[in-house]
Each structure stands twice: as structure tokens, then as C-alpha cells.
Amino acid sequence: xxxxxxxxxxxxxxxxxxxxxxxxxxxxxxxxxxxxxxxxxxxxxxxxxxxxxxxxxxxxxxxxxxxxxxxxxxxxxxxxxxxxxxxxxxxxxxxxxxxxxxxxxxxxxxxxxxxxxxxxxxxxxxxxxxxxxxxxxxxxxxxxxxxxxxxxxxxxxxxxxxxxxxxxxxxxxxxxxxxxxxxxxxxxxxxxxxxxxxxxxxxxxxxxxxxxxxxxxxxxxxxxxxxxxxxxxxxxxxxxxxxxxxxxxxxxxxxxxxxxxxxxxxxxxxxxxxxxxxxxxxxxxxxxxxxxxxxxxxxxxxxxxxxxxxxxxxxxxxxxxxxxxxx
Numbered sequence: 001x002x003x004x005x006x007x008x009x010x011x012x013x014x015x016x017x018x019x020x021x022x023x024x025x026x027x028x029x030x031x032x033x034x035x036x037x038x039x040x041x042x043x044x045x046x047x048x049x050x051x052x053x054x055x056x057x058x059x060x061x062x063x064x065x066x067x068x069x070x071x072x073x074x075x076x077x078x079x080x081x082x083x084x085x086x087x088x089x090x091x092x093x094x095x096x097x098x099x100x101x102x103x104x105x106x107x108x109x110x111x112x113x114x115x116x117x118x119x120x121x122x123x124x125x126x127x128x129x130x131x132x133x134x135x136x137x138x139x140x141x142x143x144x145x146x147x148x149x150x151x152x153x154x155x156x157x158x159x160x161x162x163x164x165x166x167x168x169x170x171x172x173x174x175x176x177x178x179x180x181x182x183x184x185x186x187x188x189x190x191x192x193x194x195x196x197x198x199x200x201x202x203x204x205x206x207x208x209x210x211x212x213x214x215x216x217x218x219x220x221x222x223x224x225x226x227x228x229x230x231x232x233x234x235x236x237x238x239x240x241x242x243x244x245x246x247x248x249x250x251x252x253x254x255x256x257x258x259x260x261x262x263x264x265x266x267x268x269x270x271x272x273x274x275x276x277x278x279x280x281x282x283x284x285x286x287x288x289x290x291x292x293x294x295x296x297x298x299x300x301x302x303x304x305x306x307x308x309x310x311x312x313x314x315x316x317x318x319x320x321x322x323x324x325x326x327x
Contacts, residue, residue, distance in 0.1 A: 003060040003095030004301050009049030012308045017301050020058070022097045024071070030079060030087065030105045031071040035327055036118035037062045037093040039299075039320040040151065041215075041240055044308045046091060053265075055091050062093025064121030065324075066114040069105075076102045084108040086117045086279070088125065090265065094301060096325055103272035109283035114327050119293035119319040120282060123155040126237065126264040128278045130213060131159055133267070134260050135233045139164030141210040144200055144227065146220055147240055148185065149176035151319040154294045156213050157183045162290040165211075168203055170196060170220075172314070179317050183294065191220055200227025208232060221245040225257060233258045240314065294318030 001022045004015055025031040043061040045051040069083045079085055079102075086108050087093075087100040108117045131137040137160065145156045148169035160167040161184045169180035170189040177188040189199040200209050208229035214221055218241025225234050225247065236259065252259055268275040285291045296318040299307055307320050 001096040002301065004062075004304055005058045005060055006047050007058045009047070009054075012044060012047055012305050015047065015061075015305050020095075023099050025073045025099055027073040027075045028102050029073045029099050030069055030076055030085075030102055032065060032067040032085060032087050032098050032100060032105070033070045034065045034067040034093060034096060034098050034324040035114035036067070037065040037322045037324055038118040038121055038123075038151070039304065039307055039311060039322060040064070040122050041238065041311055044312050047308070053090060060092045060095045060098075062095070062098070062322075063090060064088050064118060065093040065098060066108055066117030066121070067098075067324075070097060073102070078102070079105055079107065084114075084117075086121055088121060088265075088268065094304060094322060094324070101269070103275065104268065106276065106279040107283075109286045112286055115295060115298060115321045115323070116293050118321050119151070119295050120286075120291070122264075123152045123319065124159070124282055124291065124293070125268070125275070125278065126152060126262065127155045127159045127213075128281060129264045129267060129274075130235050130237065130262045131163060132278065132281070133274060134235060134262050135211060135258075137163050137165050137211055141165045142168055142204050143211045143213060144168045144170060144189075144209040144224055145185075145213045146170050146191070146216040146224060148180045149317045150215070150240070150314075151294075151316070152215050152237065154180075154183050154318050155291075157185050158291045159285075162285050168200065168209060170224075176317060179294075191223075196220060196223040197227040200224065204229070211235065213237060215240055217241045217245055218243045219245070222247055222251070225251055225259070228255070228257055230255045231257065233260055235260050235262050237262045295321050297321070298323050
């Protein structure tokens, strides 16, 4: 099979498409013939050796995919050969075939194309977990979304709206914010040219937002936390800005704010029943037309290194999908 291989941590440009052996599933694994996969920020971090998971070499990056079940292990009974599925292998999706743990494989929602399934994977799973499990976003609440034009940000806008809450989108350019409005954002903040805290307060009549969804980190985190209301919740999702913020805890104490980590990958392994429930919710919202992943571009395996650079430079809106094999 063809696979995009990382043979040593280092420059993204060292990734190469090569022929490698097709794996065989163990008793608790599913082998999926990959049709589409999506590119996520952690994929680049993994290749660079800067992600918490460090697979043995050589490995193929790629955390989520959509495809068709090719083989199942003897302990797998919820999917069968020929089923259309979404899978979250953790890595390995940028290949023609990929192994995934059985608890990380879910049916592809009825009527959903493979490209959309791949684009829905990690981003929507993370967002749904953040808003339903890590905290419970309630109808009418104000949710501030940092990095709102990216893949996880646009997913967050749609899920916030599906929950009946108000989406306040924050991004760095007018074009990105225009996109956020098209995705359904109720209000926007340009955090490169406006004071993030002051705007969060102004848009809520001085009260502050109820929830902050933060996949960005850096200097924006503290400003966003200070723009929350009494009892506000900061969801720590990632650090796309490149630095991990240091937060003075008095800002949490003074208004009884909560700082909550969101680590979907670990949670979904420990609570597979919760993951199945969230995927069922994803399917329901898709059927109701409440979510429709924004795909920026569809690329080939050979184009992944250049696309990773674009992602790291924050030049991508929505999702980048890799077509691995024809549908």
C-alpha cells in the first residue's frame, strides 16, 4: 500500500510517499480502506516531535479518516466488512489502509460523503466533547471561540448554534471574520486590531462571556479569561499560537472562573460509550442540517507537506481533506 511516511522527527519536507506493507488487524482492531483523511494541527506537531504522542518509526501521520471496513479483529462486532465508517486511529490515516482501535471506529452518518466524514472527525469530536462533557453549554449562553476560522473553530461555531447558544467568533483578519459570519457567528472580534477582553465585555453588555473555547493559547488566553462573566469557563483545547500561557490564578478566584482542559483523545479511549453517544449526536445534527463541515481544499498525499506548512502558518480556514483513494 502507499503511505506518507515519517522516518525521523524533523522537517516536514522530509515526509515521503512510499510503498509499505498493509497491516493486519489484531483482535480488538479494525482495518479500514481509507478513502479520505483530514489534516489537523497536531499532525504537524507529531511529525516535528512536538506532540505528546510519539509513534515508533516509520509511521504515517493522520489522526482521522473516513473509509470502508476491510477486515475486523475477532472481538469486533459493531462494524463489519464493507461498512462505511469514520475512524480515529491517532496516527496512520495518511495511507491506503489504516488500523484503528475498535472503540475509535463509528458508522459514517447516512448520506455523508467520505470527504465530509473525514472533515467531521477530530474537530467535531473534540468540540462536542468540550461542550457536552467538559462543560455543558446551555441555550442562550455566550461562547467566545478563539481561532474561529480554522477547522476546529468553524466546527465550534456550528455546534454552539446547534446547542442554542450564541457564538462570538474571534479571528485575526477581516476575511476570516467574514467567513465566521457566513458560518453563523452571532458576533465577531478581530483580536489583532481590537482589545479582546473589552470587546467580549462590550458584546455582552458588560457581563462577559460564559464560555471561552481556546485552541490558540499564547497572549489571547488571559485576555479571553478576563472577558468572562462570574462563573465563566475557559476550555483549554490547544496552543496553535505556539506558546503555552501562564495564567495568574487570582483571575480564576476573583470571579469563580473555571479552567478546564479538553483532551478528547485520552477521554474517548477511557469512555468509549461517551464517544459513541457523541457520534450519535453528530449524526443527528448532520441529518437535521445543523452541521456541514467547511472544506477548504481537497489535496493528494504528495501535497500534504506543503499543506502542513500552510496550516502551521495559520493560512488555512476550515478543513483540508486528503483524498487517499477514489470513493
